[in-house]
Amino acid sequence: MAGRILEAVAALNQAIIKKNDSVSIIDHDYPGERLRTEDYDRRKRRMSAVNAEFDKAWISALKGLDELCKAVRQRQPHLSQLTGENINMDGRFPTALAFGRLRLTYLNWSGFVPRLLPFPVKRSLWLPNDGASHRMLHQLLLRLIHVLPVGKLEITVADPLRLGKSLAPFRSLLDTQKLFPDRRALTRADEIEAALAQLTDYVENLLQNRFRDETTSWAAYNSNHRDSPLPYKVLLLFGVPEQLTDKSVWYLGRLLEHGPLCGVLPVLTIDRSRLEDRKFAGLHAVMEQHSRQMDAMVPADFMAQRIPEIAVGEQEESWPEPQALAAFFTSLSDRYQRDATFQKSLTDLWGEADYFAKDATHGLVAPIGWTAEGDPVPFSLGCVTSEHHALLAGRSGSGKSNLLHVLIHSLCHVYSPAELNIYLLDYKQGTEFHVYAKPPLPQARLVATESDPEYGVTVLAHLTEELERRSCDFKNQSVRDFYEYRETASAGLPRILLIIDEFQVLFSESRQLAECAEKMLTQLLRQGRAFGIHVLLATQTLKGIQSLSMGQLISQIGCRIALACSEEDSAMILGSNNWEAAKLKSPPQGIVNDANGAKSANQTFLIPFADRDLTARHITGMAQAAHRHGHIGATRVFNGARLPALPDAAWFASRREEGVRLLLGESLSYSSDLISVPLVQRPSTNVLVSGYSDVIHDGLLAAILQSLESSAAIDEVIYLNSRGVVPREGSGRRDRICKTRFRSCDTLADLDLAELADELKTVRRVLIVDGLDSAKELHAGLAGFKPLKKDEPPAPQESFKKILEDGPAAGTFVIAFADNWKRCNSACKDHLAFFELRVGFCMNEDDAGSFVSGAIGKLKGLEPDNRAVFADRLKNKVVWFRPFVSGETI
Numbered sequence: 001m002a003g004r005i006l007e008a009v010a011a012l013n014q015a016i017i018k019k020n021d022s023v024s025i026i027d028h029d030y031p032g033e034r035l036r037t038e039d040y041d042r043r044k045r046r047m048s049a050v051n052a053e054f055d056k057a058w059i060s061a062l063k064g065l066d067e068l069c070k071a072v073r074q075r076q077p078h079l080s081q082l083t084g085e086n087i088n089m090d091g092r093f094p095t096a097l098a099f100g101r102l103r104l105t106y107l108n109w110s111g112f113v114p115r116l117l118p119f120p121v122k123r124s125l126w127l128p129n130d131g132a133s134h135r136m137l138h139q140l141l142l143r144l145i146h147v148l149p150v151g152k153l154e155i156t157v158a159d160p161l162r163l164g165k166s167l168a169p170f171r172s173l174l175d176t177q178k179l180f181p182d183r184r185a186l187t188r189a190d191e192i193e194a195a196l197a198q199l200t201d202y203v204e205n206l207l208q209n210r211f212r213d214e215t216t217s218w219a220a221y222n223s224n225h226r227d228s229p230l231p232y233k234v235l236l237l238f239g240v241p242e243q244l245t246d247k248s249v250w251y252l253g254r255l256l257e258h259g260p261l262c263g264v265l266p267v268l269t270i271d272r273s274r275l276e277d278r279k280f281a282g283l284h285a286v287m288e289q290h291s292r293q294m295d296a297m298v299p300a301d302f303m304a305q306r307i308p309e310i311a312v313g314e315q316e317e318s319w320p321e322p323q324a325l326a327a328f329f330t331s332l333s334d335r336y337q338r339d340a341t342f343q344k345s346l347t348d349l350w351g352e353a354d355y356f357a358k359d360a361t362h363g364l365v366a367p368i369g370w371t372a373e374g375d376p377v378p379f380s381l382g383c384v385t386s387e388h389h390a391l392l393a394g395r396s397g398s399g400k401s402n403l404l405h406v407l408i409h410s411l412c413h414v415y416s417p418a419e420l421n422i423y424l425l426d427y428k429q430g431t432e433f434h435v436y437a438k439p440p441l442p443q444a445r446l447v448a449t450e451s452d453p454e455y456g457v458t459v460l461a462h463l464t465e466e467l468e469r470r471s472c473d474f475k476n477q478s479v480r481d482f483y484e485y486r487e488t489a490s491a492g493l494p495r496i497l498l499i500i501d502e503f504q505v506l507f508s509e510s511r512q513l514a515e516c517a518e519k520m521l522t523q524l525l526r527q528g529r530a531f532g533i534h535v536l537l538a539t540q541t542l543k544g545i546q547s548l549s550m551g552q553l554i555s556q557i558g559c560r561i562a563l564a565c566s567e568e569d570s571a572m573i574l575g576s577n578n579w580e581a582a583k584l585k586s587p588p589q590g591i592v593n594d595a596n597g598a599k600s601a602n603q604t605f606l607i608p609f610a611d612r613d614l615t616a617r618h619i620t621g622m623a624q625a626a627h628r629h630g631h632i633g634a635t636r637v638f639n640g641a642r643l644p645a646l647p648d649a650a651w652f653a654s655r656r657e658e659g660v661r662l663l664l665g666e667s668l669s670y671s672s673d674l675i676s677v678p679l680v681q682r683p684s685t686n687v688l689v690s691g692y693s694d695v696i697h698d699g700l701l702a703a704i705l706q707s708l709e710s711s712a713a714i715d716e717v718i719y720l721n722s723r724g725v726v727p728r729e730g731s732g733r734r735d736r737i738c739k740t741r742f743r744s745c746d747t748l749a750d751l752d753l754a755e756l757a758d759e760l761k762t763v764r765r766v767l768i769v770d771g772l773d774s775a776k777e778l779h780a781g782l783a784g785f786k787p788l789k790k791d792e793p794p795a796p797q798e799s800f801k802k803i804l805e806d807g808p809a810a811g812t813f814v815i816a817f818a819d820n821w822k823r824c825n826s827a828c829k830d831h832l833a834f835f836e837l838r839v840g841f842c843m844n845e846d847d848a849g850s851f852v853s854g855a856i857g858k859l860k861g862l863e864p865d866n867r868a869v870f871a872d873r874l875k876n877k878v879v880w881f882r883p884f885v886s887g888e889t890i
């Protein structure tokens with residue numbers, strides 16, 4: 001545009017020249033003061049013809065010039081006329097910047113044209129450090145902010161002497177992070193040095209990695225990448241060389257020389273007298289060679305030389321009124337805010353790619369976001385050139401869960417269940433990953449939410465067994481690793497990815513459990529690579545974990561993904577002096593580093609938002625595709641916040657056995673095996689159930705009743721309710737079952753215990769005493785030692801003791817429930833030795849210890865209301881399980 005304006009002005013100039021030439025000829029043809037009348041008339045006629053021709057040419061040139069000026073002003077109005085309307089939202093960079101105007105004068109005509117500076121600016125700029133220069137610089141800055149596309153300008157400012165005052169008119173924009181990434185003017189030597197280093201790294205990266213082949217500059221790169229252009233960066237340093245360290249001087253020299261080619265424009269206001277110091281000789285020399293004084297860049301002389309007939313003068317822009325400027329800045333920061341919201345969606349990650357298009361033999365690779373320039377950023381594990389395990393960390397709210405969703409969806413889109421199996425172990429409180437359970441994600445072998453550490457350890461055990469199984473298989477096939485196996489074996493073998501969110505919880509309970517988890521995780525991390533087993537550990541912080549020996553192991557994880565966090569965390573996640581994650585704006589920014597956290601390998605990227613509806617639709621799509629490809633789903637679902645629902649009667653009936661077996665729940669383990677208590681005819685095979693949870697109590701009672709109903713080895717079941725509370729679920733079941741072999745008694749008076757004791761050899765019974773701790777008549781007290789008179793019936797506690805003692809061997813068993821173990825322990829002391837089978841839940845450590853082992857001791861982990869423990873004291877066996885409950889929730 002600058003060239004076209006110059007051409008239009010040159011046409012005016014040309015019209016003048018032409019006219020002057022013609023007038024000279026006329027003067028030559030009709031010289032002298034006094035002309036004859038006919039010559040005078042001829043001269044007059046020729047003069048009018050010349051004037052007419054000039055007017056025509058002038059008007060036409062003026063019209064052309066006017067149109068050009070209007071076109072420029074439409075996009076770049078005077079600074080005093082800026083409004084929110086003319087902010088550049090179309091993403092295109094200008095080819096020139098309107099910067100003040102030129103006044104053209106010829107005779108009594110005068111007009112204005114915009115003064116245009118070619119853009120991008122070819123050389124770095126400097127100005128003296130005075131008020132007039134600051135004013136000029138403000139104008140340049142305002143024009144750049146106004147005319148460069150929103151989101152494509154970044155300004156770094158250092159103002160050590162005036163502590164940011166040099167940028168006063170722009171103060172309200174400093175919060176616009178995309179525009180002023182530091183959100184303030186830098187003032188300290190160390191931060192100025194860091195900013196210069198960062199810009200130098202950026203320039204170096206462009207020169208070495210991006211500008212390849214025919215692309216040799218920022219402008220050329222952007223014209224080849226119109227969809228994802230590089231931003232333009234301005235570095236404003238006020239009062240150079242104040243606060244410049246030796247390193248800063250070196251960086252600045254590189255930026256002055258190479259910055260403009262890479263779209264980084266250094267603009268310095270300098271104190272020239274200080275640059276005379278020998279210390280700054282190098283910087284001085286670079287400035288002389290590679291930068292130019294800003295006012296020398298905009299002389300009217302340049303135009304004046306080309307249009308000698310027209311006088312040219314410069315006119316500064318007038319600065320906007322404060323109110324107008326404030327309104328403009330408000331609109332601008334709104335636009336930046338909107339632009340900062342990352343626009344790409346999750347589906348852009350896989351674009352048109354078909355489901356399950358990739359083979360995992362050589363590793364797992366899938367995109368998880370984009371660089372600021374729009375290039376996809378891959379997540380890779382298990383490839384020859386990539387790492388094998390990954391660590392993901394970021395503070396609460398930084399977008400970890402979102403990134404895990406992105407990663408899972410991106411991987412599962414391209415790898416079928418035959419190529420990839422995912423085990424998802426989530427220790428977070430919340431429903432985040434339930435989405436993979438219903439419908440099940442076809443690649444998911446396990447979706448465990450709100451897991452227990454105990455459960456997690458069993459998942460690790462399952463995977464270490466899988467590792468060992470693969471190891472044997474590989475040995476038998478004489479192959480060294482996963483790659484060779486896949487290349488040679490006829491059977492397929494998927495890679496496995498274990499994802500543990502908030503993995504530190506695994507190490508938070510007992511030391512024994514933590515050691516167990518650590519041992520198995522260590523094995524998976526050390527040996528997983530060769531067997532196609534990969535681990536991704538996610539956490540909010542590594543604080544605390546580093547001090548465990550686990551910290552050593554984590555430091556071996558090569559692939560690090562950091563989201564926004566503190567500097568301390570950044571150094572722990574990435575590397576000891578890698579604090580870059582503290583500068584992230586997450587969401588949506590993240591850093592992926594595939595080189596054990598080495599700073600030079602940081603790749604900043606933008607993460608798409610995993611929209612809930614979209615992810616749900618995607619899972620359905622993948623499930624259908626898996627079905628079409630013949631993959632049979634095998635997803636285990638574990639929800640730590642819900643106990644398994646009591647199966648229906650038909651289910652129990654299908655397990656009908658000869659003996660008596662009480663089905664109580666599912667084991668708290670990856671296999672979720674059924675936990676059942678066999679009532680074998682052996683002394684002391686009575687069952688004591690104790691704990692404070694009505695829901696678990698009722699669930700266990702219902703499961704026991706249902707199991708007994710399905711058992712053919714029992715002649716009668718008697719339910720004695722000494723607890724005084726009617727169990728919710730058990731009552732209906734009792735009523736139903738009572739019709740056949742069941743008897744229900746609400747007081748001991750309804751029951752002849754002596755008769756039961758006498759019939760041990762003839763009738764096989766189960767006596768359920770609900771509330772043994774409250775059934776005083778059954779407790780052994782003084783009555784227990786009172787000698788019996790002849791014909792006097794034995795006391796209930798005597799008969800009860802006889803049933804407990806002699807019943808099991810004869811096929812009669814007692815199942816007693818006690819809410820309060822402490823009370824039961826002291827009141828029923830004499831009976832307790834006959835209860836060798838114990839089921840406990842919701843107890844503190846001390847009670848659990850004495851309940852399970854009988855001795856004083858502790859048993860950790862029985863407090864939560866989502867588990868129970870079964871102890872066979874004869875066999876010294878303890879099994880954790882999740883009891884059936886009759887309702888949906890516990």
Ligand SMILES: Nc1ncnc2c1ncn2[C@@H]1O[C@H](COP(=O)(O)OP(=O)(O)OP(=O)(O)O)[C@@H](O)[C@H]1O
Pocket residue numbers: 342394395396397398399400401402403540587588607608609610
């Ligand atoms: N890439 C993204 N783009 C837009 N919004 C995002 C993005 N990532 C996360 N969010 C939003 O940020 C918020 C926090 O995200 P998320 O729950 O993933 O963080 P988190 O690190 O897992 O947090 P916490 O550890 O506290 O659970 C959510 O509201 C989420 O929708």
